[in-house]
Amino acid sequence: MTNAARLIIVGCGHMGLAIVRGLLGVPPHRDIVVVETSAERRAVLSAYGGFTIASELEIAEGDFVVLAIPPQVFGAFADAQRHRFTPRTPVLSVMAGLTSRAIATALGTSEVVRAIPNTPSEVFEGMSVYFAEAAVSPRTIAQSDELLRAIGKAFRVGAEELVDDATAICGGGPAFVSYIVDAFCQFATSCGFTEAAGREMAVQVFGGTATLIAESGKPPMQLCREVMTPNGTTERGIAAFDAADLKKSVLAALTASALRSRELASMSAGVRVGETDG
Ligand SMILES: NC(=O)c1ccc[n+]([C@@H]2O[C@H](COP(=O)([O-])OP(=O)(O)OC[C@H]3O[C@@H](n4cnc5c(N)ncnc54)[C@H](OP(=O)(O)O)[C@@H]3O)[C@@H](O)[C@H]2O)c1
Incomplete structure (x- = not known):
């Protein structure tokens, strides 16, 4: 990852693990930290090796954060962890149905890229589509692009609604x-x-x-x-x-x-993000 101190993956279920396994298989070596609340899941993850497993999130200057937790828990996550984010903390979200603006507002960082990857990322055959608001720095976009391309193909779209459509095509x-x-x-x-x-x-x-x-x-x-x-x-x-x-x-x-993704995105844009259910 371009000059980032650590790559922090928050939530290491199916998608998080697919990303981690994909990244472990391709150079350069990355300092990967996985933050996982489930003790059972942490035990499963310990069998893989090659990355650090933590139960608590800590973010240092230069870290790049990937959010791969279920969208339903994001509201509670943001409430509890917002203080760890600075206005410039780079975040790549792979959460389905949560708009980049809702995530940026909830975490207090303007550096949010919203992507929809898929599980073939685990075998370097992923297909990701991502969106970033114009205010997001070229560096965060380049870091996100590099990360997603390490695990498959990726391209950026200029309209966020297309990420909802890609959620059906690529995610599902x-x-x-x-x-x-x-x-x-x-x-x-x-x-x-x-x-x-x-x-x-x-x-x-x-x-x-x-x-x-x-x-x-x-x-x-x-x-x-x-x-x-x-x-x-x-x-x-x-x-x-x-x-x-x-x-x-x-x-x-x-x-x-795709409609379900748009439905979730409009709920996340208009109300507290923790109220989404999908
Ligand atoms: N699966 C796909 O094909 C796919 C494709 C594109 C995008 N996505 C997106 O990827 C995200 C993860 O999906 P998934 O299928 O990987 O779900 P998953 O298998 O349920 O994994 C999510 C993991 O995050 C953990 N978690 C929950 N709250 C957490 C927190 N506050 N901090 C750290 N870890 C936490 C969960 O632990 P508990 O079980 O204890 O809650 C679980 O192990 C979702 O937002 C989904 O929309 C998935």
Whole structure:
């Protein structure tokens, strides 16, 4: 991390750990401190090594703070910890549905970057989208960008509402994709494949197709049509998707998820942040 004394990750659950594990795997060496209130979780984290585990937050000059706690507890966190933040403490929030302004106001620092990463960060395949108000310093933006790029791809958006939409696409995306991969696995085992064989086929098909889409540069529907021989097996499968309106279902799921993020963001912007529930 660019000249930062320490990288402090507050909250080390699924997302916090994905970020830490991703960062531990790539140079440069970072002095990482994880602040975790759950004793049970601290015990789990101690098995990993490579970072310091603390139960109490302490912030020194130059430290960079990543907030990966649940949005519901942020209000109480801000009430208890606000005094540790200065108006220039750099903060990268990955909390879904909390606006950068609400976070800045609650903590008393104007240096807030709001990002939505995802759990593939753990294997350096993360996808993060982030927003920063114009007043945020180039240094904090560069530090956030560097951190997010260490664990995958990242880009900045100029309108904060797009982070809510990205919450559905990137944040929820791994869950949505896993849901569909599970259907492939279920089908494979129902045919008589072992669970391991079904998993291997499904994972390779999804990973291989993602690489093919990326490397060919072709539109996804072109790749779809290219393997649809008239009256063939793929065409029959796509016809079943269309009959079930699968694309409409996927769009409805993404829209519902993005709307929920906007709902949470507007609640956090207008009322005490601790009252959010999502
Ligand atoms: N999971 C994802 O794919 C994903 C994607 C994008 C963004 N996010 C965001 O990332 C954040 C964390 O999500 P998650 O899925 O990692 O949740 P999680 O697994 O529940 O992890 C949150 C961790 O923070 C701990 N914690 C709670 N209050 C704390 C405090 N005051 N100080 C330090 N630690 C505290 C929790 O301990 P207790 O269990 O004791 O409360 C828990 O271990 C959320 O804001 C979420 O919106 C998640």
